[in-house]
Amino acid sequence: MNIGIVNDMPMAVEALRRTMVSGGHQVLWLAENGAVAVERCAQKKPDLILMDLIMPVMDGVEATRRIMQESPCQILVVTASVAGNSGKVFEAMGAGALDVVATPVLGTENGTSGQELLAKIERIGILSGIIKRTSPQRPGRTLQPDSPPREKGKGLLLVIGCSTGGPRALLRILSTFPRDFPAAIVVAQHMDEQFISGLVDWLNNQVTLKVKVLNKGDRPRPGVVLIPATSHHLIMNRNNTLGYSVEPTDNYYHPSVDVFFKSVARYWQGSCIGVILTGMGRDGADGLLALRRQGNYSIAQDRESSVVFGMPKAAIEVGAAQDVLPIEAIGAKIIDVLESQKGKYHD
Known part of the structure; x- marks a missing residue:
């Protein structure tokens, strides 16, 4: 190069x-x-x-x-x-x-x-694409055939996937949320584990919500933002605890938004909002589609406000995004959607 x-x-x-x-x-x-x-x-x-x-x-x-x-x-x-x-x-x-x-x-x-x-x-x-892979990447796991959306249980969850330009976009969204924000928030940001604690501190100094490093076994909690801090993939387990997995080993994105979103689509019984923000590549497109197929609301950031329009563009192209919004409108839209859902799904 x-x-x-x-x-x-x-x-x-x-x-x-x-x-x-x-x-x-x-x-x-x-x-x-x-x-x-x-x-x-x-x-x-x-x-x-x-x-x-x-x-x-x-x-x-x-x-x-x-x-x-x-x-x-x-x-x-x-x-x-x-x-x-x-x-x-x-x-x-x-x-x-x-x-x-x-x-x-x-x-x-x-x-x-x-x-x-x-x-x-x-x-x-x-x-x-400047450097060619030394060995062909094995095909990723395909999405399961469409199934009817599950009946939603209680619990509100917001999941966000982002990469290049993500920290500033995250700050823009999280800054709009009040301290009594009703949903749990989990973020999959492509970043080395050694820098996550700095990101958590940086966000904590500027938003009213509590931002924490995600530990294995944590459960999503309303008003708390969890950010994974290992080089492994983030997953949701059947009992709705959060954990880490080394599989798939051939995925260049860490943590993979697709891997996390697909696990949420499979196991989360409550209502969920999925968001894909600015980033290079196409990670998260299939995962966001899996969430939408389960009847969850989905958003992709628009081209004009994205630093890199790779991940949102891929999500839009596969039909995963219910709405395409500028970064300054995403936080308010999430609040509106949650307000409409809170009576149905929140204790």
């Missing part, structure tokens, strides 16, 4: 350059700050930009926002302190950055510092 490196620290630039060369990638250009990166990207667009966060003149958040507006390009945040910059990390991801990883360190004995970065680049390349 052709790579653009945006970093003002010479040692970090050299570590990134060596890592790219070792992984068989080409460094297309270097930029010492975000303003230069915006110019370079407009002149010569790379396959991927490695974007630092803290820089003079223009930081990585504003540079990401400008690039996605003017010369859209895949961006991976690479920063020396992920935990120390968690607020900026999620601002950048909300602006369109695909993922975040720690800056590799020169002289690391076992070389694992750079391997994590190379693994993320390979994953981005495969999902975007």
Whole structure:
């Protein structure tokens, strides 16, 4: 892949350059700050930009926002302190950055510092189609034939799937909900487990609902937002507890929205709303369709407000989305739907 490196620290630039060369990638250009990166990207667009966060003149958040507006390009945040910059990390991801990883360190004995970065680049390349899979992906599990919607039991559940641009979209929706929000909320956001606690803290500082890391065995609870924090897939079990599964092993999305939504469609006895937000790829389309086939309400974010219109577009194309809405309208619509359902399904 052709790579653009945006970093003002010479040692970090050299570590990134060596890592790219070792992984068989080409460094297309270097930029010492975000303003230069915006110019370079407009002149010569790379396959991927490695974007630092803290820089003079223009930081990585504003540079990401400008690039996605003017010369859209895949961006991976690479920063020396992920935990120390968690607020900026999620601002950048909300602006369109695909993922975040720690800056590799020169002289690391076992070389694992750079391997994590190379693994993320390979994953981005495969999902975007720039890098071909080394082996064919086995077909995913097909949806079960249509069955009549179940009679709904008590309990209200909101499930949300998102990826690129997800943190900012999540914040926009969750900010509209009151503290006495009647439904339980479970979010499947494509993100490495090491960054989920930072996402949870970031959301907790800005919304009235309680946001928690999801632990195996947790049950959905009204007014509580649960976000999974492992590299495994999120599933709902027959008894409506939540857990994790390593299957399917050939799915590049973690946690897979399809895997989670299909398990909810199979086991949740109450009323459910399914939402697919901004993200690259098509994860969640089949799962949202499974939820809709069970008589649940479904929403996809519209093209104009999506950072990347991959996941919502796929959901719309298969007929999974009952409504297609801009991000600023989704929260209010969810409240309206829940108000109409609360009398039927809520204690």
